[in-house]
Amino acid sequence: MTNNPIISSPNKLKLGIFCTNGRGTAQHTLVPEANQQDWSLSLLTARAVDEAGYEAVVPFARWKGYLKDNPDHVSGYALDPFTWAAGIAQATRQVGIFVTSHAASMHPILAAKQTATIDHISNGRLTLNVVGGWNRPELEMFGAPLREHSQRYEHLAEWLGLVKRLWRSPDEFDHHGDFFDVVGGFSLPKPVQAGGPPIMNAGTSDRGRQFACEHADVCFIGLPSEDPKDVREGIASYKRIARETFGRDVQVWAHTFVVQRDTQQEADDYLEHYAVRHQDRRSVDALIEKTAQESNGLPREVLERVRDRFAAGAGGFPLVGTAEHIAAKLEMLSAAGLDGVLFTWVDYLDGIDRFNRQVLPLLEQAGLREPFPPLANRWDRHGAQAAVLPCG
Numbered sequence: 001m002t003n004n005p006i007i008s009s010p011n012k013l014k015l016g017i018f019c020t021n022g023r024g025t026a027q028h029t030l031v032p033e034a035n036q037q038d039w040s041l042s043l044l045t046a047r048a049v050d051e052a053g054y055e056a057v058v059p060f061a062r063w064k065g066y067l068k069d070n071p072d073h074v075s076g077y078a079l080d081p082f083t084w085a086a087g088i089a090q091a092t093r094q095v096g097i098f099v100t101s102h103a104a105s106m107h108p109i110l111a112a113k114q115t116a117t118i119d120h121i122s123n124g125r126l127t128l129n130v131v132g133g134w135n136r137p138e139l140e141m142f143g144a145p146l147r148e149h150s151q152r153y154e155h156l157a158e159w160l161g162l163v164k165r166l167w168r169s170p171d172e173f174d175h176h177g178d179f180f181d182v183v184g185g186f187s188l189p190k191p192v193q194a195g196g197p198p199i200m201n202a203g204t205s206d207r208g209r210q211f212a213c214e215h216a217d218v219c220f221i222g223l224p225s226e227d228p229k230d231v232r233e234g235i236a237s238y239k240r241i242a243r244e245t246f247g248r249d250v251q252v253w254a255h256t257f258v259v260q261r262d263t264q265q266e267a268d269d270y271l272e273h274y275a276v277r278h279q280d281r282r283s284v285d286a287l288i289e290k291t292a293q294e295s296n297g298l299p300r301e302v303l304e305r306v307r308d309r310f311a312a313g314a315g316g317f318p319l320v321g322t323a324e325h326i327a328a329k330l331e332m333l334s335a336a337g338l339d340g341v342l343f344t345w346v347d348y349l350d351g352i353d354r355f356n357r358q359v360l361p362l363l364e365q366a367g368l369r370e371p372f373p374p375l376a377n378r379w380d381r382h383g384a385q386a387a388v389l390p391c392g
């Protein structure tokens with residue numbers, strides 16, 4: 001029995017929102033209506049999806065933006081995922097909450113304690129997204145230079161092993177590894193979720209993919225092609241490595257950007273307006289340059305090919321068109337094996353409202369999701385925490 005909808009949800013296609021702890025993924029557009037994120041918008045979006053039965057609210061982790069000579073560029077604006085997640089956890093009732101941690105920025109003892117704390121605040125709804133890091137200047141601020149690529153994953157594996165041991169061990173333990181020395185390691189309280197929260201990882205390189213398949217419960221992937229065959233193979237490759245190499249089953253999730261309008265033409269026009277005509281080219285250039293240099297994921301020519309997608313929503317899969325078109329795309333992704341999808345919009349509140357009114361019913365008709373009963377009834381029925389959760 002778990003409260004974490006990432007594990008317990010009956011829905012064939014799980015849903016979540018991504019990057020609401022900063023300016024969404026619309027960090028590369030100059031249109032004035034792009035969200036100036038602040039805490040109240042984080043809160044309103046989290047509550048809107050909590051009430052609608054989504055499974056996930058996922059922040060991104062960012063210590064510094066992309067533009068070397070422009071430190072106050074919006075790409076560097078991100079509320080700290082841990083303290084942010086604690087607030088979101090207290091303000092919501094059923095949705096799954098994520099934190100994202102750069103292993104190099106945080107000692108495993110601190111990570112184990114803070115995640116256990118948020119797991120208590122959320123009553124067992126936390127998932128930990130672990131990141132090896134790739135944006136060199138943000139790690140240099142910690143005096144922790146970005147390691148050689150495969151070493152990042154060795155470090156991350158030892159880091160994660162320690163976090164899990166701290167979550168689980170009833171006794172003190174010593175650990176002497178390649179990266180950490182821990183004497184009398186111990187952490188209390190243990191997380192609410194037995195064995196600790198599920199793990200997410202978004203490695204895209206071959207090494208990153210191996211890591212995700214070995215250690216993560218949820219592999220968070222990019223889908224650079226829209227061709228259903230490529231999509232199916234992209235998802236299957238993770239599930240296959242997990243099963244055949246590591247004897248495990250993993251969920252595979254992907255991120256998207258949504259432009260939903262009454263006609264396809266209106267949606268295409270708005271996409272062109274914010275992601276092409278008003279693209280922040282310096283910002284996209286910097287992102288492509290860094291990703292090509294520091295990640296072994298997508299090659300530079302693929303990154304260049306999906307340039308407008310970076311501007312539209314951090315390289316996410318496009319969901320652009322009418323409610324019917326978007327629902328059909330989601331059906332395709334689900335049929336291709338995707339377990340969960342995260343959404344971003346230029347304007348999240350407007351986007352969530354349109355999506356919940358027009359697309360959710362279509363997903364229910366298609367059998368991808370069950371109707372979600374009003375939360376008040378749910379909590380009354382199960383006698384859980386309603387009294388301490390001021391969600392009105």
Ligand SMILES: Cc1cc2nc3c(=O)[nH]c(=O)nc-3n(C[C@H](O)[C@H](O)[C@H](O)COP(=O)(O)O)c2cc1C
Pocket residue numbers: 059060061062100102130131132133134135201202203204205206207208209220221222255294295296297
């Ligand atoms: C969907 C997605 C979300 C990611 N979120 C973050 C993030 O919040 N912070 C971060 O520093 N890196 C993030 N990354 C980067 C990856 O975790 C990983 O570090 C990067 O892809 C480089 O690793 P690789 O070369 O093994 O692919 C994300 C990647 C993907 C595909």
